[in-house]
Amino acid sequence: MVDEYILRKNGKKKTDYPTPELKGILEETHGLFVYQEQIMKTASVLSSFTLGDADLLRRAMGKKKASEMKAQREKFLSGAKQNNFKEELAENIFNTMEKFAEYSFNKSHSTAYAYITFQTAYLKAYYPCEFMAALMTTEINTSEKVVSDIRECKEMDIKIYPPSINESGSGFTPLKKSIRFGLNAVKNLGTNIVKNIIDLRESQGDFKNLFEFLGLMDSRRLNKKTLESLIRSGALDEFGFNRATLFKNIDKLQSNVGINNKDANPDQESLFDNDQIYQIPDLDIVDEWDIFNLSKFEIETLGYSISINPLSAVEKKIKEINSKSIMEIKTLKDKSPVTVAVYITSIDIKTSKKNSNKYAYVNFEDSTGILEGIVFNDEILKYEPQLELGIPLLVSGYIENSDENIKLIVNSVNGNEAIKEIKNINLPLKINISRNITLNESKKLKKLLKSILVIQ
Structure with missing residues (x-):
């Protein structure tokens, strides 16, 4: 009609x-x-x-x-x-x-609904970033809806930036043709800790370094689990340490939390009112996590792999095996056999009360869309170790196409084939330099990096 x-x-x-x-x-x-x-x-x-x-x-x-x-x-x-x-x-x-x-x-009733529809349609058409940021903020407590909105942003060519300890608000923030992830949408961050972060920024300005941030935070709120989520989500990336290094040194970081917070330490005395002493420990520097773990941890903390597409590392391999995309799969007839290169964004393993058999509802994703999958008992027993978030997989099975609800019934899962023969993985490198450097120093830095990295 x-x-x-x-x-x-x-x-x-x-x-x-x-x-x-x-x-x-x-x-x-x-x-x-x-x-x-x-x-x-x-x-x-x-x-x-x-x-x-x-x-x-x-x-x-x-x-x-x-x-x-x-x-x-x-x-x-x-x-x-x-x-x-x-x-x-x-x-x-x-x-x-x-x-x-x-x-x-x-x-x-129709008039009232139409009025709201016209308003929101206008905003979405002419102010897409503002509209989608507001929509995700209203749905911030429902991870599944936020993830769905992020996918829609992707289709609208709106870039989503990971959370930032200095730039994120409590909700999603519209930028120019992009949106910054909101802190309240990061898992394991409660509203109190987010309020603590924003209040400090408003009263003292942006955090200048990692140890200033840790020292000023309320130790009663920033616990180890919360700090882990900040690291894994990428919210602390701007301080110049890779995520693996921060995670490796989490106990050292935790010991610095709240040392300059007067509310948390009322008995602490200082020679000067604004005196702040940062205990900067020697951190054990380690290599960054690989692309698959970076993706996995973002999915765990944000519900979605914001900064990394884990399939990009195996793009060449995907073309070689000629697997179908999720978009193509959704056009196939019922019972059609398929093989698809995907990664998992959510998995819910359940146990049947009737016979104690396991079964799982899985969301698979590639660059073209998302597909719901079902894994039954025999396949779970066989492939459960490979059913990890953010890891490229070759999944085979058949399509169940009924009532416009398309599902993939999984017969086999192959993680080894999907990641085999990966030699080079391109990852962005960001270097924060605290002062202006000369052209000569810049050339020396480039030469040093070129000796240990592949620079394009």
């Missing part, structure tokens, strides 16, 4: 009416039933229903009770016959109204 309405409204299809007597009722909606009042008026004009009888017809259509509908149909057809309308015409009109009742509203 929606497509038909649009075609008629835009003059691409002729507007016609089931019978000329209905033109006055259906003219404003281009010959189609849109409002419940139109059903009532049609019953009155064609079958001489009173307003009370017409309202009973409207209610019966809404309830969809077979016995009531049968009685209403007979009454409608009988009245139409008495008014000299052909039985076939009356039958077709009643069938149309009955189908329309599945989605109908009265005019006042």
Whole structure:
């Protein structure tokens, strides 16, 4: 009905009416039933229903009770016959109204919904970043909805930046053609710790370094689990240490939390009111996590791999094996066999109360979309160690396409094949330099990096 309405409204299809007597009722909606009042008026004009009888017809259509509908149909057809309308015409009109009742509203409700729809459609079209940031903020406590919104941002070419201890707000922040991830959406960060971070920034400015941040935080709120989430999500990246190094030294970092927080340490005395002493420990520097663990930890803390697509590392291999994309899979017929290169964004393993067998609901993803999968007991027993978040997998099975809900029934999972023969993985390198450097120093730095890295 929606497509038909649009075609008629835009003059691409002729507007016609089931019978000329209905033109006055259906003219404003281009010959189609849109409002419940139109059903009532049609019953009155064609079958001489009173307003009370017409309202009973409207209610019966809404309830969809077979016995009531049968009685209403007979009454409608009988009245139409008495008014000299052909039985076939009356039958077709009643069938149309009955189908329309599945989605109908009265005019006042429709007006309210349409008003909001036009407002939000306008905002989404002309202020896409602001609209999507506001939408994700309203849904911030429902991870599944936020992840769905992030995918939509991707389709709209809106870049999502990971959380930042200095730049993120409590909710999602719109930027120029991009959005900054909100701190309240990071798992294991409560509203109190987020408020603590933002209050400190507002009163003292951005945190200059990692140890200033740790020292000023309230140790009663920034516990080890919260610090782990900040590290794994990328919220502390701007301080110049890679995530693996921060995680390796988490106990050292934790010992610095709150040492300059006067609220948490009321007995602490200082020579000067604004004196802040940062205990900067020697950190054990280690190599960054590989691309797969970076992705895995982002999915765990953010619900989505924001900064990394784990399949990009095996893109060449995917082309060689000629696997289908999720977008292509969604066009296949029921029971079609498929092999697809994907990574897991969520997994929920359950146990049947009936026979204690395991089964799992899995969300698979690639660059073209998301696909729900089901893994049954035998396959879980065989492949459970490989069912990790963020790891490229070759998954084989068949499509279950019913009621417009497409699922992949998993028969086999191969993680080794998906990551085999990976030699070079390109990762971005960000270096924070605390002072202006000369051109000569810049050349020396580039030469040093070139000796140990592949620079493009």
